[in-house]
Every structure is written in structure tokens, then in C-alpha cells.
Amino acid sequence: MNEILHALFSTEGFVLGTLVPFLFVLTVVVFVHEMGHYLIGRLCGIGVKAFSIGFGPELIGFNDSHGTRWKLCAIPLGGYVKFVGDMNATSSQPSAEDLEALSDSEREVAFHTQPIWKRAATVVAGPLFNFLLTIVVFAVLFSVYGRPVLDPMVAQVTAGSPADKAGIQPGDRFVRVDGSTVETFADVQRLVQGRAGDAIAFTMLRDGKEITLTATPVPMEQQDALGNKIKVAVIGVVNSTELGQARIVTYNPVGAVGAAIEETGHVIQRTGQFLQRFVVGREDKCQLGGPIKIAKMSGQAAKLGFEWLVQLVAFLSVGIGILNLLPIPPLDGGHLLFYGVEAVFRRPVSERMMEMAYRTGLLLVLGFMGFVFWNDLFGC
Template structure:
């Protein structure tokens, strides 16, 4: 009986994670590919297929312009196949292009001016950033957000804050000269500055003083894996001090842009620390980790939590696709940059080698992320 209950619980957890994961990923992928699709249509390029997922087609239909809209069996991405492409990754098909009539070349993706090709390729990541901004801004505009003053309610003994001289009642107004809006903004700055000296402007007894402190580095385990964050050792005010602040549409959009920029900035900060050896690659997560997080967010955060996760994942996928790796959008843009500088495209051989290298890098990254997910999942089960 215990075995059956365990199996039932495992099955429930599985479907409780997979369904939110598919919802989140489908929205993000659909918006990304729709960016490519709309700009491609606007540029007059023929489109053979718009696919959500890879592999065998489950079902689909043809629109009046002959584009096949389809849902495929492997729901881990998608693609738009333009006229003249050898596959969904927009790899050119030289033999097919050579046999094209003038009318076909006019609507073929590889024969378009480099400016149009670059616009079509960049439209996918841009659509992801716009989606994130819209979701962040919409959530703030519709529901407002609770804000706590950046006031120190208590200081942990023997912590960095205690040693630096923070006291209960201190109000943090700026960090390194940048104004601090609320406790959450202060927390974000501190957690992202582990081992970095910060200058805090503190209001105490109606006067401003400066306190220098270097957040300690601690390991924090999250559903995405282990993260190294900075910690001062101060506690926030009681929740009763939080106030719900409503913003108009303009301010909501501004804050939506700020939230999106924060994700981008934090990602680049992590990558910089990874390159210099100050961060570990075990924080990278893949589909398994995202599925697990999706299930937990759906369970604990509901629709609002899933909307926030969609926004976060949309920024991440948009940013990832801009990396200058052949096969990704950024790789195509890199090839187009070489084409502009040289006055002609790279040779077919060079492009083929580049795409193979890009495929190998993407596959290795996916495998490494999946391995991290498995290790994190094992650690989670061990701790339960």
C-alpha cells in the first residue's frame, strides 16, 4: 500500500510539474517564433512552417498563404522554416537556391538583403524581451506591489552588518550613490555583490552617515540549484510596515523595463564571475530544473507566479539566443556582421563548419544542464 501511495504521489508530482512547464515553455517559444514570423511576413519572405516542438507532427493545418502551423511531439522548442532554408535553423540550402526561379528568389530568406535577414533573426529575441516587459509591467499596473522601507529592524550578532556598525532603526537610502527605493531593491543589490565592498548611505537620528560593508558569500539552495549570494545579516521590517503602491501605466512600463534589465544584468554578472572563476557552473539549469520550478510555482504561486516565471524565462531565452554561437540567432547575426564587413557572405564550407560547431556546443550545454538538474533533483530527494 505504501508503494502504491508513493507511486501515486510521484505520478501526481510528475504531472503537476510537466503541465505548468509545457504551458510556460509553449508561451515563451510561441512568442519568440512569432517575432521571426511577423517580421518575415513583413519583409515579404515565404514561410513554409511554423512549428511548436520538434519531431513527428501531432496535428496541424495550412493557412491561406500555405504556411503549415503544427504541433510536434518533442515540446522543447520550435522553429519557423522560411523559403530557401534547409531546416528550421535557417541553414541555407545552396542547391535549392541555385535552382530557384527569379520569383522564388524574391521570397527566399537567404537571398534577402542582409538588413532584412538580420531584422528577421533579431525579431525573436526582441519579442521575448517585449513579452517580459509587458508581463512585468502588466502585473505591476493591475495589482500594484507591496514595498517595505529599507529599514533595519534587527542585526544578527557577529554578522557583517554587526561588524560594519549597522544598528536597528537605520534607514538605507543609497548604495554606492544609487538611491534605494525599498528593502527589496537593497536586498537585490546585496545578494548580487558577494565579496564586493559597498558604501551604504544610512539615515540615523536625522543625519546621513556612510557605512562600508562587504557582503559575505553564502550558498543558497533554490529549485534551480545552488546559488552563491551576498549576505549582510540584517532583517527587514515587519510585514505590517509594507504598503501597497499602485503605479500608472507609464511608471509600470518603466518598472517593467527595469525588471527585465535586472535579469539581463544579473545574468551577465554571473557569466562574468563564471569566467573569472568566482562562480560555479553548477547553477546552470535545463528543462528538468525548469519543469520542477514550474510545478512548485504553479502550486505555491498560482497564476501570478507562472506569469512571473514566464517573464523570467522569456528574458533568459531571448538573451541565450543572442549569444554569438552558430545555430542560435546570435550566431546568424555574427555571420551577417562578417558579411557586411567582407562585402560578401562567408563561404558555404565556413558556414557549415560553424553550424556544426554551434550544434555541438548547444548539445553539450544541454547535456551539462541536464546533469546539473539530475544532481539537484537527487539532492532535493535526499533532503526530504
Template sequence: MLNFLGQALIYIVPFLLVLTLVVTVHELGHYWVARLFKVKIDRFAIGFGRAILRRTDKRGVEWRIGWMPLGGYVKFSGDLDASSVPDQAGLAELRQRVIAEQGPAAVRDYFHFKPVWQRALITAGGPFANFVLAIAIFTALFATLGDQIAPPRVAAVDAGSAAAAAGFQPGDMILEANGAPVRRGEDVIRVVTLNSATPVQFVVERAGQRVNLTATPVRTTTEDAISGTVRVGRIGLKMGYLAGDVRAIRYNPIEAVGAAVRQVGEVLSTTLSYLGRIFTGRESGALLNGPLGIAKAAGGITTQATAGEAPVGLKAANLGLMLIQFAAILSIGIGFINLMPIPVLDGGHLVFYAYEAVARKPVAARVQEAGYRVGLALLACLMLFATWNDLQKLNLFKFLGGLVS
């Protein structure tokens, strides 16, 4: 029992800490842009359900923490439903009520009566804040720790593998993969993982000469300490590097920002590429994670960072560093997901505002209602698919099968 509780703490506590940070920053993005445009706000909440902490500030905003820390929201005055995009009839009713209760001057303080471009910026403020958080984290890491370039060398080639068929040899230094420079081994892994059954063009350095090689990754079941059991592309290379190949890079503050922006761009580009391959049937979607998968990754990071015989202080510092990097990646993911054009997400709101800007009137109530139903169904399907992936990666079905037999 104690072992179970210990494992639960390892997985749940880091997950909730990282998720709370990312969600809080997302909601603060909405909040501060709304404040910039003098929008009246009723509530800023982190977590759902009954409040365990609450405080009302001098502006009348209730700040609360709910007992279920799996999200958050900003409630603008006059919000009638989850859509925050009432139609013309709803706007007229709201306007009359505000005028009757507070006078005509109060109308301009309400989110729904702000110009459409301001509402769009407030809506985009959440995802934008997530990207800013990731850039800030990467900037701090690059500015303080710098970076290292260590193009990987081939340490071994699995017999009969795609790499062996392509002509890789021990000692080859990998310089490029699909036309992109290779800075470290992770670059090769990313390209290979996202190109199952698709030829990948490599450039290696061999005895001072550049050699072009082509290998086709084979989808293989692998076990990862952080992700669990997954089926991804592999070519059968074991990589390492020589001490003389490592080049340390120091960044000034401006260069660190540039490097951070490039890092965020690479993550977004990889995400878009992977999703594109899923929709075209070239990838299975096995790498999509739900809450269980994210918690598993957080627990894997915690276990990995605290392993070994290092002093407690060094382990704590290593854990903090790895979790803050994980927070940056998760923040990019949440910002990206929220920009998807699904009505219940920020991206769906932006689609409605785009229509309103062109048509000069809000989307009809029946269209909004249908859109939100479809959006909820899409999100539910996505969450079910991601959770199914998580359960398979955690080998839960195999575990349950063992209990039944």
C-alpha cells in the first residue's frame, strides 16, 4: 500500500504542478488582455468544483482555486453560457439588462460589446501566453546553461536493419537528416520516429568525405522509461559521440531569445508534421497522449532525475530542470491545441469572430449550438483515443489479463 502511494505521488504530484503552472499562465493570458481593454471580469479560477480557496479583490474579481486541479477559466461579466458568443437576440437581452441595472455607460465594460478585434485578441491571449511561457523558459535555459552541439556518431548498426541496408557504418558522423542539420542525436530520433515507412535522406561524414544514405524506418514496438510502450519508426542505429565532437555555445540575452523562438518553432513544426501524417494514414497516432500519458511522462521524468547516487540537492536541481523543460513542451502543446478550430476551444471562438467581422453580425444561435455539440463530440473522441493510447502504453490491459487468468 505504501509503495502504491509512493508511486502515485511520483506520477501525480509532478503532473499537477506542471499542469497548474501551464493552465494558470494560459488563463492569465486571457485575463491580462481583457484588463488591457477594460473588460469587467467576475471570476478567475484554477481548478473546477467547490472552491478550497477564494478571495475577492478590490476590482470585484473573485480569485478561486477549485478542488479538482485539471483546468481553469476566466468568467467575464455577462457570460450566459460556455460559448461566450451570444447571437443578436442574446446580445439585445444582455444590453437591456445591463442598462436597466447599471445604466447605459456600463455597457462598454462588457466583453460581448467590445469590438470584435478586441474580443479576438482576448481569446488569443491564452494560447499566446502559453507560447510566451515556453519561450521564456527556453530563453532562461539557453542564457544560463548555453547549448551543446554534438553531431552523433554511429556506434553500432543492428544486423539486418534498415540502417544496415542503407550502408551505415560504425564511426559515421550524421550531419543531416532530410535536409535539416543534425545538432544532436535527438534530431535523428525525431526524424526517424515521424517517418515510418517513408525513406529518410541522410548525409554522413565518413573518413573526411560526405556520403549520402537513404534508410526507411520500420515501425517497431519499443519501451521507453518516460513514454511507456509505443510503436514508432526505427532504423536500427545505436548512436554516441566523441568528446572532440562536442561544441559548447554561449548565448547573450538576445541570442537566447532567438534560440528559444527557434526551439518553439521546431516543436510546432514537428507537431504539425506528425498530425499531417496521421490524417494521411502514414502514422498510427500512437504518440498522442492524454492525461494518463502526460502523468506517466511526468513520473518517468521524476524517476529518471532522482535515480543514481548523487547528493539530494543535485537530484532536486536536476528534477526541477527537467520538469521546467517538460512544462515548456506541455505549454506549447496546450497553446497549439487551443488554437484548433473546434468551437469549444479558443480557435473555435476565433472562427466565430472571423465570421462576425465579415458578416457584421454574430453567428446564429442554432449554428453556435450545433457547432458546440460537434466540438464536444470531437474533443470527446480525441480524449478517448488519447486515453486508449495511454492505457496501451501503460500495459494496463496486459496487467488486467494477468489478474483475470
């Protein structure tokens, strides 16, 4: 019995070592996303009936002075904001009968009776708040811990590697990668790691002269700090702390925010690039993970320290933001697609078309969820 309790409740056990960090990460990301919908909706004069973290039976909750029910539900895998006039948690278009059933005061603040720009602003606020959360996390981390950097130097070249075949030599300095200027070795890695199989032009500084060489990165399986086996594209060069002049760059608050915005942009770009390559079959399916993988990563991050856990929050927040912007009902991007069509044709999408789109979109979303669960349990 003692061994079972230790396995469950010690800091390395399932509850404290994995479940609590996972719930912390997921709750923060979901809360910020839904808070974006809530705040902008309220700012636009839309009434809010419920703000929920989780789905299913309510565990605890309370009503605020505006009549909004704030609640925590039993299944903590998501959340929602239910506006006045919503018939369900997806904010899908209610029927004419449902709208007629609203009182005059409810109809005035109902989500679906608002101008397109108010509805669009409320919907897009969720993903934008996710990106804002990532910026805030990076800004705090850069302010507190600084940022370790290496100059973009080549200390070693692996024999037979793409870099070796391209003619890159020890002592070379990366200047540009496919036209993008690089200032650190991390910049080079960022521009290369998601492009296995693509021919990339590298502008190098050698003996005071710039030369351009072309190399095609190859995928290599590595293990990251959180224990994940990941495939990244490499060209076979290694830096060193001496040649790269390893140092910690410190930031004042303004500089930290600027660096955080830049880093968030890089994360968004890499995530979008990964999704594009994944759709056409150029990325390993095992790079996608669901709740089980995120839970394992959360536990490992917690062991490494709180700063690792909040970094995971930042990266997951970007992923949630981008996924929600995909133009698939019932995701936020699906709503935005309908509003775009409504703006162009000056009338809402028909109930029949919307119902078909929601059913198809829901099947796609459920299929994707099933796919990542399979990956977590059996596929990888």
C-alpha cells in the first residue's frame, strides 16, 4: 500500500509528478484562450451566460453580478464561453425559432445579432490571447534569465554530411540562410530544422569573403530536454562554446518584450511550416501528440524546473492558437470563414450549408483527436 501511495502522490509519482503539471499547463492555456473571447465579447456589448474550464458535469461554480456562470467542470480537456443566444458550447448559428424565443433584452446582447466585426473580433480574440500569452511568458523569461547565444560559427563538419558535401569548412561563419540574415547559431538551426529535403542556400564568410553554398538537410532523430524523440533537419555542423563565444544576452523590460515578440513570431512560423509539411506527408506523424504526450512532457518539464514548465505553456499556447485558426467548423477559424462569406455576400450562410459544414468539420476534428490519441497510445 505504501508503495502504491508513493507511486501516486510523491513528487515523482503520477498525481504530483504528471497530473498536476499537466492540469496547470492545460488550464492556463485554455483559461487565457477563453478569457480572450470573454473580454472582447464583453467589450463589444455581448452578453455572456457561462465561462467554463472543462466539459461535462460542473464541479464548482458561481454567478457574478452580470449573470455569468463561472464554472469548473469534470473533464478538463478544454473550455468554452457561452454567449447569450448560443444554443451550445460551439456558438453555432441558432435557428430562427431559437432566436425568436429570446426576450427583447436578450436579443439586444445576443452574439448572433451583433454586427460581423463584433462577432469576428470576439472569435479571433481567443487565438490572439494565446499568442499574447506566449509573448508574456518569453518576455518574463528573457528578463529574468536572459538568453544564451552562440555566434553562427562552424567548429566541426561531420564527414559525409550535407555540409561536408556542400564545401562548408570549420571556421566558416554563417551570414545568411536562404536570404535570411542570421546573427546566432540558433538562427541557423531555426531556419534549417524544419526543412529536410529542401535545397538551402547558405551564405558563408570565409577569409573575409562571402561565398554561397547549397546543402540539403537530412532528418535526424534526437531526444529533446523533455524526453521526446523528435526528427529535425540537420546539415552536419557543430558549434563550440569557444568559437561561438557562448554568452548570456540580458534584456531590459522593453528589450525583453521586443525579443519575445520576435521569438513568438518564429514559433508561429515554425508551427505553421510544420503543419504545411505534415499535410503533404513531409513530416513524421509521431511529431504530433495529444493529451497523453502533453501530460508526459508536463511532468518532465516540472522535474527540470518551473521555467521549463512555463516554456511548455508558451509553446502549447501557440499550437492551440494556430489550430483554432484553421478554417474548420467548429473551430474559431471556421466561424471566421463563415463571417467572411457573410461579409462578401451580405447575408449569412444558409442553415443547411452551415449544418453540413459543422457536421463535416466536427468529423474532421474528432478524427484528428482520435489520430493523436492513437499516436500517444500505440502509434509511436
